[in-house]
Amino acid sequence: MPHYHKLGEIPRVKHTTFYKPDGKSLYREELVSSKGFSGIYSTKYHYHLPTKILRVKELDLHKDVAWPEAPVLYYHCFTDKKQTPGDFIRSRNVFLQNEHCTMATAHISEDTEDFYRNAYGNEYVFVHYGSGTFKSDYGEIPFIAGDQFIIPRAVTHQFKFDDYSAKNKLLIVESDTAFEIPRHYMCEYGQLSENAPYSERDFKLPENLQSIDESGEFRIIVKMGKRYFEHIMPDHPYGVVGWDGFLYPYAFNIKDYHPKVGRIHLPPPVHLAFTTQHFILCNFVPRLFDFYPGAIPAPYFHSNVDSDEVLYYVEGDFMSRTGVEEGSITLHPGGMPHGPQPGKTESSVGAKETKEYAVMVDTFAPLLATTNVRDTIDKEYAKSWLSGD
Numbered sequence: 040m041p042h043y044h045k046l047g048e049i050p051r052v053k054h055t056t057f058y059k060p061d062g063k064s065l066y067r068e069e070l071v072s073s074k075g076f077s078g079i080y081s082t083k084y085h086y087h088l089p090t091k092i093l094r095v096k097e098l099d100l101h102k103d104v105a106w107p108e109a110p111v112l113y114y115h116c117f118t119d120k121k122q123t124p125g126d127f128i129r130s131r132n133v134f135l136q137n138e139h140c141t142m143a144t145a146h147i148s149e150d151t152e153d154f155y156r157n158a159y160g161n162e163y164v165f166v167h168y169g170s171g172t173f174k175s176d177y178g179e180i181p182f183i184a185g186d187q188f189i190i191p192r193a194v195t196h197q198f199k200f201d202d203y204s205a206k207n208k209l210l211i212v213e214s215d216t217a218f219e220i221p222r223h224y225m226c227e228y229g230q231l232s233e234n235a236p237y238s239e240r241d242f243k244l245p246e247n248l249q250s251i252d253e254s255g256e257f258r259i260i261v262k263m264g265k266r267y268f269e270h271i272m273p274d275h276p277y278g279v280v281g282w283d284g285f286l287y288p289y290a291f292n293i294k295d296y297h298p299k300v301g302r303i304h305l306p307p308p309v310h311l312a313f314t315t316q317h318f319i320l321c322n323f324v325p326r327l328f329d330f331y332p333g334a335i336p337a338p339y340f341h342s343n344v345d346s347d348e349v350l351y352y353v354e355g356d357f358m359s360r361t362g363v364e365e366g367s368i369t370l371h372p373g374g375m376p377h378g379p380q381p382g383k384t385e386s387s388v389g390a391k392e393t394k395e396y397a398v399m400v401d402t403f404a405p406l407l408a409t410t411n412v413r414d415t416i417d418k419e420y421a422k423s424w425l426s427g428d
């Protein structure tokens with residue numbers, strides 16, 4: 040996050056004695072920093088040593104879903120056709136992956152008392168359906184559909200849904216580098232500029248720090264690359280009395296994204312939301328269309344030779360696609376041309392606005408389809424341009 044936040048109790052000066060109410064025992068200071076000691080950081084104060092672990096065990100979670108025979112093609116799959124009942128950790132199904140990025144969906148049907156920490160990865164979590172409370176060692180963030188969470192590496196957290204009999208669905212994009220706000224959205228001091236599609240007041244920051252001083256046995260599911268471990272801790276993971284800094288989880292609702300429109304078609308970077316070192320993430324939201332006489336609002340055919348392009352369809356009528364549904368994913372590989380399906384270019388001419396919501400991910404390394412794509416594929420999609428001319 041580009042701005043400073045503070046919750047709970049912290050000492051006036053860093054790295055100095057900070058005593059508990061008994062006046063004798065110390066709270067334990069932990070610096071959580073990025074890029075060594077050179078990037079953004081936060082400083083947390085724990086009731087107890089944060090390093091205490093009772094037991095460790097590797098878990099057999101999320102088997103390999105690689106599909107090495109997958110042809111290089113245009114893909115469309117229906118993520119709602121692949122549902123694994125379970126909590127917000129165990130219900131995840133990976134659809135696309137490369138060495139820097141993984142895209143998964145999860146239909147959450149159960150609550151859990153387990154905690155989750157992605158030790159090697161940063162997560163973007165989009166709430167497609169459902170509402171509830173995100174809980175973490177940095178505090179809580181109430182969530183609704185459309186919220187997009189940025190969860191930095193090593194945040195211990197839980198997604199608690201209000202109703203497990205309702206449809207709850209998350210899209211999870213994992214990155215091996217941090218999700219960042221694009222530099223050109225910020226002024227030289229880090230404040231979001233007037234050109235940015237969002238402002239500081241659009242972000243949902245942690246609140247209501249729980250500060251739970253409780254002992255027992257607490258299970259944290261720790262993800263380390265593709266391996267999962269169970270860490271049993273003797274102290275409650277939310278035993279933080281206070282923290283401050285710039286490194287913390289936050290959320291931003293896709294419906295708060297302020298789109299830009301142009302006289303003629305503007306390319307996807309104008310819809311940019313977050314960047315990483317190996318891919319970008321965009322928000323497509325309802326907007327007025329291009330207003331130059333004869334302008335074609337649908338995109339022209341294009342080959343982004345350095346990017347694989349993924350769209351996750353959220354809501355509304357998608358102006359350049361036929362056959363997609365809410366929860367559909369399309370993948371257009373780099374180095375192959377792609378564009379609107381037959382009839383979509385013509386039908387976009389003269390249209391005044393679009394009501395679509397979608398999340399786009401453009402990766403700089405090729406994405407590989409998994410067996411979950413194979414099992415939920417729209418077999419006609421790759422040939423859907425044959426009826427046009």
Ligand SMILES: [Fe+2]
Nearest residue numbers: 341343348377
């Ligand atoms: Fe494209």
